Amino acid sequence: MSETATSASPWRPWRFLSRRLNAIGLTGKGLVILAPTLWLVVFFLVPLVIVGQISLSLMAYGQPPYEPLLTFGADGTVQLTLHLSNFLFLLSDSLYINAYLSSLRVAFVSTVIALLIGYPMAYYIARAPEKYRHLLLMLVILPFWTSFLLRVYAWIGFLRGNGVINNFLMWTGLIDAPITMLQTDFAVYVGIVYTYLPFMILPLYTSLVKLDGTLLEASADLGAKPLRTFLSVTLPLSMPGIIAGSMLVFIPAIGEYVIPALLGGPDTLMIGRVLWDEFFSNRDWPVASAVAVAMLIVVVVPIMLMQRAQDAVVERR
Amino acid sequence: MRRLIAPALGALLVATPALAQEEPVVNVYNWSDYIAEDTIAKFTAETGIQVNYDVFDSNEVVEARLLAGNSGYDVVVPSGFFLERQIQAGLFQPLDKSKLPNLANMDPEIMEATAVHDPDNTYSVDYMWGTTGLGYNVAAIAQRMPDAPTSSWDMVFDPEVIANFADCGVAVLDAPTEMIAAALNYLGLDPNSEDADDLAQAEALWLSVRPSIRYFHSSQYIDDLGNGEICLAVGYSGDVFIAQAAAAEADAGVEIEYSIPEEGAVQWFDLLAIPADAPHPDNAHKFINFVLDAQIAADITNYVYYASGNLAALEFVDDEIKNDPAIYPVGEAAEKLFSLRAHTPQFDRLLTRSWTRIRTGR
Structure with missing residues (x-):
C-alpha cells in the first residue's frame, strides 16, 4: 500500500491534470475514446452534415453551385430555407x-458469389498446417499491394475480344469466334467479386480458425x-464470419x-453512375446530395438487418 | 468548414503568397495527351518557372473543380461551350493582353469563332481545335460493307448500315451535349436547339441504332480502335489519329481512318483561361504567352495532330498535317462545321436524362 504513496508523489503534475480533466467530465476512458470520436466527427459527421445541408438547398450556377440555406436580411433577420423538393424529385422519376x-441486386448477387467462392478458400486456409497459414493469408492480401485501378484495368486485358481468355479458348478449339464478355453485367460481377473477395475471406478465416476441432x-x-x-456444427459456428464478410462486400x-x-x-445502371451524372453532367449538387443521402438510408436498412x-x-451461443 | 481549412492549407503550401513577386511555379490543368513532349521543359528552361502539370479527360470534371473553388490551378483548358457559362458564373479573370504579345500570332478567323463563347476574347484564347467525327477500321468496314458510306453520318444513324458493324464493335462518346447535337444536325434540326420535341426526335434516332452500339465512353475507344477491338467510333479527331498511329506502330494489319461526315460535324475549341482565384496569375500569363509562340504551337500540333488556332505557327506545321483535310478541313467540309453553345441548367437536366435513357434503355 505504501507503493501508491511513493509512486504518487513524483506524478503530482499528472494527478493535478487528471483531476482538472475529471472536473470537466473527462476521465481516462474518455480520453482514450476521444481520438476516434474526434476522427469520426471530423471525417464522417461533419461531411455528412455538409452533404445533408446541400441536399436541402437549391441549385444555382456559381461558386459554390447551390443557394445558401441561411440568408441574412438587411434588417438583421435571419431566414432559414429548407427545400425538400430534391427528395421528392427522386421519387418523381x-x-x-x-x-x-439494380445496385442492390448487383451487390447482393456479388456477395452470394463471393461467399460461395470465399468460404471453401477460408476453410482450406483455416485447416491448412499452421506453418502454411500465414503464407496463404499473405497470398489473399497480396493483390492489395497493386493499385485497385490497375487490377480492374487488367481484367479488360483478360476479358476483351482478343484478350487472354478468348485467345486461349480459341486456341484450344472450344470456340470458333470470340465471346463478348467485356461491357456486360458478367464482367461487372467478375470485377466486384474479384476485388472484394479478400474482405469475405478474412473474416471467414478468423471465425473458422477459432473453430474447436474436438467439436x-x-x-x-x-x-x-x-x-x-x-x-x-461448422456452418452455424462460422455465422459471425459469414455476416461480417457479407457486409464488407455488400456495402x-x-x-x-x-x-x-x-x-x-x-x-449497367448503378447508383454510382447516376450520382456522377447529377454532380458532373447536371452540375446539380443539391440533387446529387439528395441521391447520396437517400443511398445512405437504402444502405443502412440492410446493415441493420444483418x-x-x-x-x-x-446471443444464441 | 472548407472555407476555413482551404486557406490554412494554402498558407502551408505556398510560402509567401501575398508578396509582389510570385514564387516561380505555375499549375496547369490540361486535357490528357494534349501537349508536345518538350513544351514544359522548354518553358522552364526559358523562364525558370516550374510547371505542375495535371490532366483531365472530361469538361465536366474541370467544371466541378472550378465550381468548388480554390482549385489551385493557374491555367485551365475547357472547351468553348463549357467556358461560355463558366465566364458568366465569374470563374475566370480577364486576360491582361499587355502581357500576351504573342496574341498577334492568332488566326483572326479562329478568334472570331471563339468570340461566340467569349465576347471580345476577354477571358480566353484558343489552344487547339478539332472536330467530332468518325473513326473506323478500313479493312473491317470494307469486309462487312464494301460500299459503306464512310464519310456520312449514315454510318451511325442509319439502322441498316450500322447493323453491319455491330459484330465488330461500335463505340460512341459518352458526351451527351455533343452526341445529341450530332443527331439534331443529322435530322436537319438546329444542333443547339433547346426544344423538347427536337430532343425527343434526337433521342428516338439514337434509340433506333442503340442495339448496334457496344458501349459509350470518351477515351476507351482510342485503345480499342487501335488494337482492332472495335471497328467504328464516334470520336474526337486527334484521338482517332492517336489510334491510327498506335495501329501503324503495332503493325498488326489494322488501318484506321478519320472522316468528317459530309452532313457536318461539331467543331470545338479548347480555350486557355485563368481561374479568378488562380494563385499565380502572372506566371499563368507567361505560360499562355509561351504556348502562343509560333514554333511552340507548331510543335504541339505536330505532336498531337490537332489544328492550332495560331496562324503564324502554320509555316512550322508538318505538311502532312497542314494538308490533311481531316485536320485542317477545307471547302464545303469546313463550311458545314458547327459549334456548340452552352445550354440552360433546365435543358441540361432534360438532356442528361434523355442520354441516360439512350445509354441504358431506361
Missing part, C-alpha cells in the same frame, strides 16, 4: 428507384456424416462506380 434496386470429432463420434457435421458494392464504369456495359442477425447469433 423511376430512374432513381430503378438505379437503387467436429464429437460430431463424427456421434455418427454424423461430414455433410451433416458441416451443416449443423461497398452498392455504391461501386469504378468497376461498372470500366468493365460494365452501357445498360447487424440484428449477427446479434441474434451471438
Whole structure:
C-alpha cells in the first residue's frame, strides 16, 4: 500500500491534470475514446452534415453551385430555407428507384458469389498446417499491394475480344469466334467479386480458425456424416464470419462506380453512375446530395438487418 | 468548414503568397495527351518557372473543380461551350493582353469563332481545335460493307448500315451535349436547339441504332480502335489519329481512318483561361504567352495532330498535317462545321436524362 504513496508523489503534475480533466467530465476512458470520436466527427459527421445541408438547398450556377440555406436580411433577420423538393424529385422519376434496386441486386448477387467462392478458400486456409497459414493469408492480401485501378484495368486485358481468355479458348478449339464478355453485367460481377473477395475471406478465416476441432470429432463420434457435421456444427459456428464478410462486400458494392464504369456495359445502371451524372453532367449538387443521402438510408436498412442477425447469433451461443 | 481549412492549407503550401513577386511555379490543368513532349521543359528552361502539370479527360470534371473553388490551378483548358457559362458564373479573370504579345500570332478567323463563347476574347484564347467525327477500321468496314458510306453520318444513324458493324464493335462518346447535337444536325434540326420535341426526335434516332452500339465512353475507344477491338467510333479527331498511329506502330494489319461526315460535324475549341482565384496569375500569363509562340504551337500540333488556332505557327506545321483535310478541313467540309453553345441548367437536366435513357434503355 505504501507503493501508491511513493509512486504518487513524483506524478503530482499528472494527478493535478487528471483531476482538472475529471472536473470537466473527462476521465481516462474518455480520453482514450476521444481520438476516434474526434476522427469520426471530423471525417464522417461533419461531411455528412455538409452533404445533408446541400441536399436541402437549391441549385444555382456559381461558386459554390447551390443557394445558401441561411440568408441574412438587411434588417438583421435571419431566414432559414429548407427545400425538400430534391427528395421528392427522386421519387418523381423511376430512374432513381430503378438505379437503387439494380445496385442492390448487383451487390447482393456479388456477395452470394463471393461467399460461395470465399468460404471453401477460408476453410482450406483455416485447416491448412499452421506453418502454411500465414503464407496463404499473405497470398489473399497480396493483390492489395497493386493499385485497385490497375487490377480492374487488367481484367479488360483478360476479358476483351482478343484478350487472354478468348485467345486461349480459341486456341484450344472450344470456340470458333470470340465471346463478348467485356461491357456486360458478367464482367461487372467478375470485377466486384474479384476485388472484394479478400474482405469475405478474412473474416471467414478468423471465425473458422477459432473453430474447436474436438467439436467436429464429437460430431463424427456421434455418427454424423461430414455433410451433416458441416451443416449443423461448422456452418452455424462460422455465422459471425459469414455476416461480417457479407457486409464488407455488400456495402461497398452498392455504391461501386469504378468497376461498372470500366468493365460494365452501357445498360449497367448503378447508383454510382447516376450520382456522377447529377454532380458532373447536371452540375446539380443539391440533387446529387439528395441521391447520396437517400443511398445512405437504402444502405443502412440492410446493415441493420444483418447487424440484428449477427446479434441474434451471438446471443444464441 | 472548407472555407476555413482551404486557406490554412494554402498558407502551408505556398510560402509567401501575398508578396509582389510570385514564387516561380505555375499549375496547369490540361486535357490528357494534349501537349508536345518538350513544351514544359522548354518553358522552364526559358523562364525558370516550374510547371505542375495535371490532366483531365472530361469538361465536366474541370467544371466541378472550378465550381468548388480554390482549385489551385493557374491555367485551365475547357472547351468553348463549357467556358461560355463558366465566364458568366465569374470563374475566370480577364486576360491582361499587355502581357500576351504573342496574341498577334492568332488566326483572326479562329478568334472570331471563339468570340461566340467569349465576347471580345476577354477571358480566353484558343489552344487547339478539332472536330467530332468518325473513326473506323478500313479493312473491317470494307469486309462487312464494301460500299459503306464512310464519310456520312449514315454510318451511325442509319439502322441498316450500322447493323453491319455491330459484330465488330461500335463505340460512341459518352458526351451527351455533343452526341445529341450530332443527331439534331443529322435530322436537319438546329444542333443547339433547346426544344423538347427536337430532343425527343434526337433521342428516338439514337434509340433506333442503340442495339448496334457496344458501349459509350470518351477515351476507351482510342485503345480499342487501335488494337482492332472495335471497328467504328464516334470520336474526337486527334484521338482517332492517336489510334491510327498506335495501329501503324503495332503493325498488326489494322488501318484506321478519320472522316468528317459530309452532313457536318461539331467543331470545338479548347480555350486557355485563368481561374479568378488562380494563385499565380502572372506566371499563368507567361505560360499562355509561351504556348502562343509560333514554333511552340507548331510543335504541339505536330505532336498531337490537332489544328492550332495560331496562324503564324502554320509555316512550322508538318505538311502532312497542314494538308490533311481531316485536320485542317477545307471547302464545303469546313463550311458545314458547327459549334456548340452552352445550354440552360433546365435543358441540361432534360438532356442528361434523355442520354441516360439512350445509354441504358431506361
